[in-house]
Amino acid sequence: MLVLPDAYLGHAAGLATSVLWTFASLFFTAASRRIGPTAVNATRIAMAVVLLGVTHRVLAGGWIPAASAGLVLLLALSGLVGLSVGDDRHAQ
Numbered sequence: 001m002l003v004l005p006d007a008y009l010g011h012a013a014g015l016a017t018s019v020l021w022t023f024a025s026l027f028f029t030a031a032s033r034r035i036g037p038t039a040v041n042a043t044r045i046a047m048a049v050v051l052l053g054v055t056h057r058v059l060a061g062g063w064i065p066a067a068s069a070g071l072v073l074l075l076a077l078s079g080l081v082g083l084s085v086g087d088d089r090h091a092q
Contacts, residue, residue, distance in 0.1 A: 028040060028044075
């Protein structure tokens with residue numbers, strides 16, 4: 001097992017992140033060419049919801065976190081802004 005000194009942990013984490021993001025980009029590009037970007041995004045989001053639910057269940061004991069109406073409203077507004085303003089691929 002490889003053990004890094006503490007001084008290099010940040011560097012190793014940054015390098016690993018770069019490598020993983022690169023592979024993810026290549027895999028998503030290849031998958032989009034084969035089955036289309038809509039199918040890839042739908043599958044990716046469905047998998048993310050399941051994994052997030054399982055993670056929350058393991059760490060917090062429930063499938064859905066408790067949230068007030070105000071927090072749910074802020075989350076919905078954040079999603080609306082992110083999907084309409086942040087994702088401007090279709091605006092061109």
